[in-house]
Amino acid sequence: MNRERFPASGTKKWGWLAALAGAVLLAACDRKPAPPPRAELVPLTNMVPIRAGTFQRIKFPVTITRDYWIGKYEVTQGEFLSLMGRNPSHFTNDLSLPVEKVSFLDASNYCAAVTQRERAAGRLPDGYVYRLPYESEWEYACRAGATNQFHFGDNPDQADAYAWTGENGDAKTHPVGQKLPNAWGLHDMHGNVWEWCFDWFAAYPAQPLTDPVGPPTSKYKLFKGGGWNQDAQFGRASSRFMMSPSNGIHFVGFRLALGQTPPLNLPPN
Numbered sequence: 001m002n003r004e005r006f007p008a009s010g011t012k013k014w015g016w017l018a019a020l021a022g023a024v025l026l027a028a029c030d031r032k033p034a035p036p037p038r039a040e041l042v043p044l045t046n047m048v049p050i051r052a053g054t055f056q057r058i059k060f061p062v063t064i065t066r067d068y069w070i071g072k073y074e075v076t077q078g079e080f081l082s083l084m085g086r087n088p089s090h091f092t093n094d095l096s097l098p099v100e101k102v103s104f105l106d107a108s109n110y111c112a113a114v115t116q117r118e119r120a121a122g123r124l125p126d127g128y129v130y131r132l133p134y135e136s137e138w139e140y141a142c143r144a145g146a147t148n149q150f151h152f153g154d155n156p157d158q159a160d161a162y163a164w165t166g167e168n169g170d171a172k173t174h175p176v177g178q179k180l181p182n183a184w185g186l187h188d189m190h191g192n193v194w195e196w197c198f199d200w201f202a203a204y205p206a207q208p209l210t211d212p213v214g215p216p217t218s219k220y221k222l223f224k225g226g227g228w229n230q231d232a233q234f235g236r237a238s239s240r241f242m243m244s245p246s247n248g249i250h251f252v253g254f255r256l257a258l259g260q261t262p263p264l265n266l267p268p269n
């Protein structure tokens with residue numbers, strides 16, 4: 001047995017380890033901090049991608065030049081409650097009902113909270129944001145390629161299969177997604193609750209429009225699509241009503257959009 005072999009070998013081993021540690025230390029000092037992992041865009045599972053395109057609003061074409069996503073359903077009371085910790089709705093006892101009595105500001109705050117949550121989870125890269133749909137985005141998605149007053153045609157008497165309205169709604173909201181969707185898979189675009197859009201209210205400009213975002217400011221924000229409180233004829237794709245952004249009422253809710261920032265044609269602050 002060679003007694004010298006072990007101490008000699010041990011010395012070599014420790015020397016080698018020390019050299020390695022030094023090299024690692026040098027390399028560590030040399031290395032820049034690793035960049036945070038790049039977020040991949042993973043839209044919420046109930047968001048439907050909408051391709052850029054053009055639709056006809058009354059007499060004039062409206063063109064949207066960028067793709068975006070829009071919610072398949074109105075935002076439910078369950079979704080709102082779980083993120084915001086409160087449920088302002090008038091009609092309750094079922095969390096799959098659309099949230100209502102939300103002001104424009106409540107709806108905007110919800111969108112911002114979704115953005116923050118998804119950003120923190122690494123599912124929302126810089127340059128994208130959850131927000132309310134612009135009116136043009138909402139209307140383009142509602143029409144889903146149809147050129148009629150409703151996505152199902154021109155006759156409000158055919159609304160029953162697609163919409164909860166004053167005629168069939170029993171004077172209340174209904175769980176989202178019970179009626180047939182439009183051609184792009186979106187439910188309750190007509191009826192159930194009216195839906196806040198991002199735009200301030202003004203009369204439609206009498207000209208072709210590209211990526212319109214509404215006036216820089218006005219007194220009211222607008223909402224679209226009709227609801228349980230009014231007959232179907234009032235919920236045509238081009239119809240709109242408006243209300244102060246701080247008011248909430250039991251026939252107005254909203255749905256999410258997901259888009260790039262900044263939007264085109266955003267008016268200066």
Ligand SMILES: [Ca+2]
Nearest residue numbers: 188189191193
């Ligand atoms: Ca609706």
